[in-house]
Amino acid sequence: MALTKAKEIVSSHPAVVFSKTYCGYCTRVKNLLNQLGAAYKLIELDQENDGDAIQQALLEWTGQRTVPNVFIGGKHVGGCDKTLEKHQQGQLVPMLTDAGAITTKSAQLTNANAM
Numbered sequence: 001m002a003l004t005k006a007k008e009i010v011s012s013h014p015a016v017v018f019s020k021t022y023c024g025y026c027t028r029v030k031n032l033l034n035q036l037g038a039a040y041k042l043i044e045l046d047q048e049n050d051g052d053a054i055q056q057a058l059l060e061w062t063g064q065r066t067v068p069n070v071f072i073g074g075k076h077v078g079g080c081d082k083t084l085e086k087h088q089q090g091q092l093v094p095m096l097t098d099a100g101a102i103t104t105k106s107a108q109l110t111n112a113n114a115m
């Protein structure tokens with residue numbers, strides 16, 4: 001079942017981005033996480049056989065239908081706007097670090113202002 005699969009993916013990775021390859025908002029989030037040196041599980045829903053079912057399951061679970069749909073440390077963060085907002089508020093790097101998605105201090109220091 002798609003919801004079970006989505007929950008398993010989220011619970012077994014420090015950070016997860018459900019994305020679509022052609023989505024510009026997704027690209028912004030992926031670029032930001034890459035700049036921050038964060039390791040994350042990327043699921044491109046448009047390349048998965050059950051992508052539509054997973055997207056529907058994410059809607060039921062989080063109330064959010066759009067991509068990107070970002071989870072850190074098992075917690076739902078939201079889409080592009082919410083993720084960028086968390087970074088602007090200085091909360092994203094601590095969340096990623098606590099979750100184990102960023103493991104080096106240098107990554108945090110070097111990339112603290114990256115967008």
Ligand SMILES: N[C@@H](CCC(=O)N[C@@H](CS)C(=O)NCC(=O)O)C(=O)O
Pocket residue numbers: 020022023024025026065066067068078079080081082
């Ligand atoms: N404000 C949203 C915009 C996200 C958005 O509009 N994503 C589009 C793709 S670029 C989407 O999910 N459309 C519905 C779909 O692809 O099923 C955010 O910050 O993430």
